[in-house]
Amino acid sequence: MPSRLRSALLSLSLTAGLLGTAASAEAAPATALTCRGAGIDPAAQLHYRTETLIKAPPGAVWKLHTDVARWPAWQPAVTGAQRLDPGPLRPGSRFRWTTPAPPTPTTPATTLVITSKVEQLRPGRCVRWTGPAIGDGLRIDRGVHVWTFTPVPGGVLVRTEESWTGAQIETDPATALRYLAPGLDAWLADLKTTAEAR
Numbered sequence: 001m002p003s004r005l006r007s008a009l010l011s012l013s014l015t016a017g018l019l020g021t022a023a024s025a026e027a028a029p030a031t032a033l034t035c036r037g038a039g040i041d042p043a044a045q046l047h048y049r050t051e052t053l054i055k056a057p058p059g060a061v062w063k064l065h066t067d068v069a070r071w072p073a074w075q076p077a078v079t080g081a082q083r084l085d086p087g088p089l090r091p092g093s094r095f096r097w098t099t100p101a102p103p104t105p106t107t108p109a110t111t112l113v114i115t116s117k118v119e120q121l122r123p124g125r126c127v128r129w130t131g132p133a134i135g136d137g138l139r140i141d142r143g144v145h146v147w148t149f150t151p152v153p154g155g156v157l158v159r160t161e162e163s164w165t166g167a168q169i170e171t172d173p174a175t176a177l178r179y180l181a182p183g184l185d186a187w188l189a190d191l192k193t194t195a196e197a198r
Contacts, residue, residue: 033146033161035126038119040144044163045173048181051159052188056195058156062124062149064195065158068095074194075187079111089127093118101135104175107168110135114143125149132166141166158191160184 032039033049040047054061064074066089071078081097096115103109116131126148133140142165150157162184169176 033148033159035128035146035148036120036122038128039146040161040163041142041165044144044165045170046165046176046180047161047163048177048184049159049161050181050184050188051157052192053152053155053157054192054195055155056198058149058151059124060198061156061158061191061195064198065147065149065191066127068097071097075190077183077186084115089118089121091118091121093121101138102179104172104179106172106175107138108136110138112138112140116143116145139166139168140164141168158188160188 032042064070068081068089069083071081077099079098079100081095084094084096085092087093094115094117096113099112099114101107101110101112112133112135114131114133116129118127118129120126120128126146128144128146130142130144132142143162145162146160148159150159162180164176164180
């Protein structure tokens with residue numbers, strides 16, 4: 001997949017923010033991913049879940065993924081990222097990141113500005129953040145993103161699930177899912193490639 005297209009697809013995977021199924025809320029997996037008991041928005045029309053096995057030390061994968069300020073170094077679709085508070089990532093931590101969003105039949109190309117807040121975190125095991133994504137002509141009112149990291153022989157199984165809500169994106173869920181699903185898949189692929197190369 002060309003880098004620019006891949007970046008555009010990843011760009012809409014936000015909070016915002018990531019198992020192979022995209023479906024309506026009614027068809028959501030019976031066991032949603034959770035971090036400290038909290039998962040995605042169960043009422044969201046738009047959600048996707050994916051996973052990958054990364055053959056790298058679990059601690060190294062966790063550190064790479066939670067070093068938000070360095071996301072642009074290994075995720076082509078993240079054009080900027082900054083922590084809004086000092087110290088280790090923890091509940092209450094906030095970060096802002098930007099990513100290009102390609103045009104769709106109903107929205108122009110834009111840069112999304114995503115402000116995420118960590119709601120739940122268990123070091124080395126899971127993180128859940130929420131936040132809006134706002135660009136010129138495009139708005140996702142609330143993204144909820146859950147990541148889990150399960151040590152397995154030879155590496156770590158990384159699972160992610162994300163939901164989006166908002167009047168604008170809910171008017172055309174099929175288009176929104178066409179960007180959410182490949183975006184999360186690309187995020188995991190970049191995480192895997194980077195972690196396994198270290």
